[in-house]
Amino acid sequence: xxxxxxxxxxxxxxxxxxxxxxxxxxxxxxxxxxxxxxxxxxxxxxxxxxxxxxxxxxxxxxxxxxxxxxxxxxxxxxxxxxxxxxxxxxxxxxxxxxxxxxxxxxxxxxxxxxxxxxxxxxxxxxxxxxxxxxxxxxxxxxxxxxxxxxxxxxxxxxxxxxxxxxxxxxxxxxxxxxxxxxxxxxxxxxxxxxxxxxxxxxxxxxxxxxxxxxxxxxxxxxxxxxxxxxxxxxxxxxxxxxxxxxxxxxxxxxxxxxxxxxxxxxxxxxxxxxxx
Amino acid sequence: xxxxxxxxxxxxxxxxxxxxxxxxxxxxxxxxxxxxxxxxxxxxxxxxxxxxxxxxxxxxxxxxxxxxxxxxxxxxxxxxxxxxxxxxxxxxxxxxxxxxxxxxxxxxxxxxxxxxxxxxxxxxxxxxxxxxxxxxxxxxxxxxxxxxxxxxxxxxxxxxxxxxxxxxxxxxxxxxxxxxxxxxxxxxxxxxxxxxxxxxxxxxxxxxxxxxxxxxxxxxxxxxxxxxxxxxxxxxxxxxxxxxxxxxxxxxxxxxxxxxxxxxxxxxxxxxxxxxxxxxxxxxxxxxxxxxxxxxxxxxxxxxxxxxxxxxxxxxxxxxxxxxxxxxxxxxxxxxxxxxxxxxxxxxxxxxxxxxxxxxxxxxxxxxxxxxxxxxxxxxxxxxxxxxxxxxxxxxxxxxxxxxxxxxxxxxxxxxxxxxxx
Numbered sequence: 035x036x037x038x039x040x041x042x043x044x045x046x047x048x049x050x051x052x053x054x055x056x057x058x059x060x061x062x063x064x065x066x067x068x069x070x071x072x073x074x075x076x077x078x079x080x081x082x083x084x085x086x087x088x089x090x091x092x093x094x095x096x097x098x099x100x101x102x103x104x105x106x107x108x109x110x111x112x113x114x115x116x117x118x119x120x121x122x123x124x125x126x127x128x129x130x131x132x133x134x135x136x137x138x139x140x141x142x143x144x145x146x147x148x149x150x151x152x153x154x155x156x157x158x159x160x161x162x163x164x165x166x167x168x169x170x171x172x173x174x175x176x177x178x179x180x181x182x183x184x185x186x187x188x189x190x191x192x193x194x195x196x197x198x199x200x201x202x203x204x205x206x207x208x209x210x211x212x213x214x215x216x217x218x219x220x221x222x223x224x225x226x227x228x229x230x231x232x233x234x235x236x237x238x239x240x241x242x243x244x245x246x247x248x249x250x251x252x253x254x255x256x257x258x259x260x261x262x263x264x265x266x267x268x269x270x271x272x273x274x275x276x277x278x279x280x281x282x283x284x285x286x287x288x289x290x291x292x293x294x295x296x297x298x299x300x301x302x303x304x305x306x307x308x309x310x
Numbered sequence: 311x312x313x314x315x316x317x318x319x320x321x322x323x324x325x326x327x328x329x330x331x332x333x334x335x336x337x338x339x340x341x342x343x344x345x346x347x348x349x350x351x352x353x354x355x356x357x358x359x360x361x362x363x364x365x366x367x368x369x370x371x372x373x374x375x376x377x378x379x380x381x382x383x384x385x386x387x388x389x390x391x392x393x394x395x396x397x398x399x400x401x402x403x404x405x406x407x408x409x410x411x412x413x414x415x416x417x418x419x420x421x422x423x424x425x426x427x428x429x430x431x432x433x434x435x436x437x438x439x440x441x442x443x444x445x446x447x448x449x450x451x452x453x454x455x456x457x458x459x460x461x462x463x464x465x466x467x468x469x470x471x472x473x474x475x476x477x478x479x480x481x482x483x484x485x486x487x488x489x490x491x492x493x494x495x496x497x498x499x500x501x502x503x504x505x506x507x508x509x510x511x512x513x514x515x516x517x518x519x520x521x522x523x524x525x526x527x528x529x530x531x532x533x534x535x536x537x538x539x540x541x542x543x544x545x546x547x548x549x550x551x552x553x554x555x556x557x558x559x560x561x562x563x564x565x566x567x568x569x570x571x572x573x574x575x576x577x578x579x580x581x582x583x584x585x586x587x588x589x590x591x592x593x594x595x596x597x598x599x600x601x602x603x604x605x606x607x608x609x610x611x612x613x614x615x616x617x618x619x620x621x622x623x624x625x626x627x628x629x630x631x632x633x634x635x636x637x638x639x640x641x642x643x644x645x646x647x648x649x650x651x652x653x654x655x656x657x658x659x660x661x662x663x664x665x666x667x668x669x670x671x672x673x674x675x676x677x678x679x680x681x682x683x684x685x686x687x688x689x690x691x692x693x694x695x696x697x698x699x700x701x702x703x704x705x706x707x708x709x710x711x712x713x714x715x716x717x718x719x720x721x722x723x724x725x726x727x728x729x730x731x732x
Contacts (some may be wrong), residue, residue, distance in 0.1 A: 042419070044404055045412035067444040071430060071437075078432040149423045150445055151404040307406045308325070 045149055051300050057241075059151045067135050068160035072135075073167050089170035091123040102240045111242045111273040114183050121270055122239040122263040124176050125197065126168040129205045129259060130230040132162035136209030137226050140217050144310045154303050155296065158209045162202060169198070180270065190269040197265040200281075204258040204288040214302040217310050242273075243280070255280040256275030258288035312417060315528035316379040316402065316495050321411035323372040323397050323552075371397040373552045376412070377442045379530065381416075386543035386560055387532040388567055393500035394552040395532045399423060399501050402530065403592075417528070420447055420495030426486030435485055437465055438474055456492045464488035464515075484511055491518045497528040513717040516541070534681075536609070536708040540564050555615040565710065591628055592688045592696050595621040595665065597635075599705050608704075613711030613725075615674040618648075620686060621667045628690070629660045633668040636685045637677075638701070643721050645682065651691070675725040678718070679709040 050084040058065075078085045095116055101117030112119035136158040140147065143157050180187065216222035237259040238245075246254055255261050259282020264277040359502060372394040377386055389395050400406045403411060403421035428445040429438045439460055443453040453460075453590045464485040466477070474482055500519070507666040523529050523542055531725055533539050539546055539560055546563040548555040556563060600617040601607050610616045620633055634649030650658050683701040690696065709716075712721055 040417065042415045043406070043412055044401060044408065044415065046407050046409060063450055064444045064447075065469055067441050071433065071441055074437065075432050146428050146445065149427045150403065152445070152447075237555065304407045306402070 045152075047244060047304055051303075052298055053155075053249050053296055053300055054153060055063075056244040058155055061152050061156055064152055065156045065160055065163075068156060069163045071155050072160060072164035075139065078162065084168075091120060091127045091172050091176065094123055094127075095120040098240050108207070108241050109245070111244060111267070111271075113185070113267070113273065117179050117183050117185060118242075118267070118270065119239060120176055120179060121266050122237070123264055124172045125171065125201045125262050126234065126237065126239055126259065127172060128165050129201050129262070130234070131168065132165045132202070132205035133209055133212070133230060134226055135165070136161035136206065137212035137216055138223060139209075140213045140306060141220070141223075141310060147306050147310055154306060155299060156211045158299075159206060162206045162209060164242075165205075166198075176270070185271055187270045188268075188272045190272075194271050197262050197269065200258060200265075200285055200288050203292045204262070207288060207291030207293075207295045210292070210299040214295075214299045217302070217306050233257075233259065252279050252283055255283040256287045258284040258291070260284055261288075313381050314378055315381045315383070316377075316413060316530070318375055318377045318402075319411055319623070320412045321372060321375045321398075321401060321408045321413060322370060323394075323406070324368050324396070324409040325371050326368050342347075370402070370552050372408075375549075375554050376411075377557055378526055379549055381401050381528055382526040383472065383545065384531065384543040385527040386539035386546035386563075387530065387549065388534075388536070388539060388546055389549035393549040394549075395549055396501060397552075398549065399499055399532050403499055405473045415497065416494035418447075418497065419497045420493045421499035421501075422446070422493070422499045423499075425483060425547050429474060429482070429486060431514075432473055434473050435461075435464075435470040436645075439470075439485070439489055442486065443492075446490065446493050447495065449492060451643065452494075455613075459486045460485075460492050461562050463491060463518075465511075480511075485575055487511075487515055491515065491522075495527070496541075497530075499530045501532045502534065509673060516716065532581045534706060535711060536567070536706075540709070563636070572693075588651045590681070590697065591624065591626050592631060593623045594686060594688065594697060595701060597621070597684065597686055597699075597703050599703070600669075605686050609708050610677075611674075611710045612677075612679055612707055613675050613713075616672055617671045618643065618672060618684065619667055620669075621665065622688065623665050624661050624663055627660050627662045630658060631661050631696075632689050632691055633666075634687045634689070635670070636672060636687070638683045639721065640681050640684065644675065644722055673724075675711075676722055678721070678723040679707045679712050681706050682718075 077086060080086065082089065098119045099116045103110065103119070108115070113121075139157045139161040140154070146157075147154065212222050212226065236257055243251055243254065243260060243264055255264075261277060261281045264273075265281055267273040268277050314578045334718050336717075377385075377400065387398060397406070398424070399421070400425075402406050402415070403419070403423060403695075407421070426438075426442065428442055430441065433441065436457075439457065440450070440453055444450070448456075461470055464481075464487070466481050466485050469477065469481065474485070477485070519529075519531070519538070519542055529542075530540065531543055544562045545557060546560040548563050548567050556566070597618070597620045598606050599608065599610070600619055602615055602617075604617075607616070615688040618635055620635065622633060624631070630651070632649045632651040634647060636647045637645045639645055648670055650670070682705055684705070685701055686697075686699040688696040712723075713725060
């Protein structure tokens with residue numbers, strides 16, 4: 035009867051530790067509930083509720099269209115500028131919100147961390163995942179705009195889930211680094227708005243990446259969001275430049291961020307309960 | 311090993327408490343402001359954290375604890391505040407790692423370090439039940455199955471679809487405990503959660519804990535409630551300043567702890583001279599609880615008398631001075647108030663300059679087992695209040711020697727004399 039009792043050894047871990055993805059999988063229900071909580075709570079006690087998911091990218095698009103599109107006459111690969119920028123802002127908003135929420139998530143869950151054991155990776159993962167709902171809502175508006183401007187999606191639209199996954203990986207990857215650091219140094223909290231702002235301009239949202247010539251353009255796509263944004267435009271709006279090499283470089287960069295972040299996170303994880 | 315549930319081998323835990331001053335001169339300080347960030351960044355990139363960066367003062371919260379829990383056994387952990395009880399539980403719950411030593415745990419563990427962990431004020435009672443259940447490690451179908459039982463136990467049926475931010479604190483705690491009480495792991499680690507809600511609910515919680523231990527699950531219970539420990543656990547571990555003082559049958563360990571608790575807990579409060587203007591005519595010096603043999607204490611047996619001693623200094627002759635104290639229970643009820651001018655010989659007398667002690671004997675078999683807080687006041691009747699000190703001292707009345715039913719109603723539980731005449 036007692037044959038298959040699981041034995042857990044509790045002792046000090048040293049250095050780099052395994053990711054324990056199997057254990058994380060065993061806690062998938064908790065992950066589900068954490069996502070569900072974040073989604074439920076996000077717009078509680080706000081007057082505008084879920085429309086915040088649309089307001090932010092739409093208003094940014096309006097501002098960009100006015101200043102970059104109208105005044106600066108920024109080229110937009112032959113696409114109407116509002117559509118051009120909004121198609122980039124939809125994945126961008128998912129990325130930057132996920133990043134902001136997840137980086138603060140460990141500190142925000144201090145009471146959980148100090149009182150209950152579970153794989154801590156679940157916390158930032160849940161934070162990033164909960165943004166998918168907002169993404170879907172903002173995406174519906176994008177579809178509406180495409181109908182309005184009479185732009186039909188290309189067959190490449192089948193790649194969209196992949197592109198969303200890269201966005202997710204990038205957002206989570208960066209968040210793992212930042213959330214773990216944030217436990218020790220609350221400086222991170224002040225760094226994040228600054229970081230996302232700089233990153234916004236390092237990503238071809240207000241301008242097309244075709245402004246850059248090779249090999250700079252491929253090098254530029256070490257920023258994974260370059261691949262994502264170009265991919266979105268390519269799949270949905272049919273911009274000419276096939277983002278093959280860009281996407282490959284971006285995916286690899288995203289993956290490197292995630293794997294590095296996960297190991298770094300696991301390494302610091304043991305100190306969270308004592309430090310947070 | 312089949313009958314072992316937890317084996318703890320030489321576990322120690324070290325914490326750092328602040329860092330020592332290292333910088334000597336301004337030049338050093340300036341130089342280090344430039345170099346330290348780089349050193350720190352290097353350490354961070356290597357993932358070392360900063361623990362090794364500064365030479366910090368270290369303390370051992372736990373030192374070399376070894377103990378074995380048999381399967382199906384309920385074991386209590388007692389000790390004064392800061393003795394390492396919570397750290398011990400946190401290590402076994404895998405919240406924090408031991409510095410040295412190891413523990414093997416055979417079976418599924420559930421730990422309750424607090425009730426209502428992860429409750430979100432904006433979510434309803436129903437939603438929080440699911441969320442909290444998942445956090446504590448219950449599966450969804452398990453919660454589905456037990457949901458009605460949990461709600462019935464919590465007595466908040468009517469408000470189950472109301473956000474918990476609108477709950478009274480009692481309702482909140484009842485729901486939180488109800489979820490926790492339905493956790494069914496093979497090994498249960500519990501910290502002090504028995505102390506929730508009103509007396510009736512506490513009794514219910516104790517009953518639930520009792521049935522959990524009877525079901526043959528392994529339980530490790532950390533508590534200040536000696537009565538609960540003695541009642542629920544066969545064996546008890548006594549920790550003192552991070553070290554294992556003794557392990558043995560609960561009754562023995564608890565009574566040894568109660569009688570030895572001299573010097574272990576905070577038993578007296580000393581008032582700082584500088585906190586009070588010098589011209590005060592009366593100034594409190596200290597307050598403490600004494601046993602009948604004049605030992606300071608913080609835990610009182612239900613059936614023994616004890617003394618409240620208040621020391622104070624009088625700087626000018628003063629007439630009609632009263633030194634009084636109030637005793638509140640943890641629900642905030644004022645249990646009683648007493649003043650030294652209750653004694654007719656001190657009424658209307660003048661106390662000249664000097665130091666005094668007013669000592670009050672409190673009846674045995676009178677205060678219900680539980681925690682109490684003492685507030686002090688010095689005043690001149692009908693004239694003015696001189697000084698007030700709110701909740702400056704607390705003490706526990708233990709259930710040792712308590713002959714009544716734990717659910718006895720009323721704020722106090724005097725054991726009175728009866729005559730039954732036929």
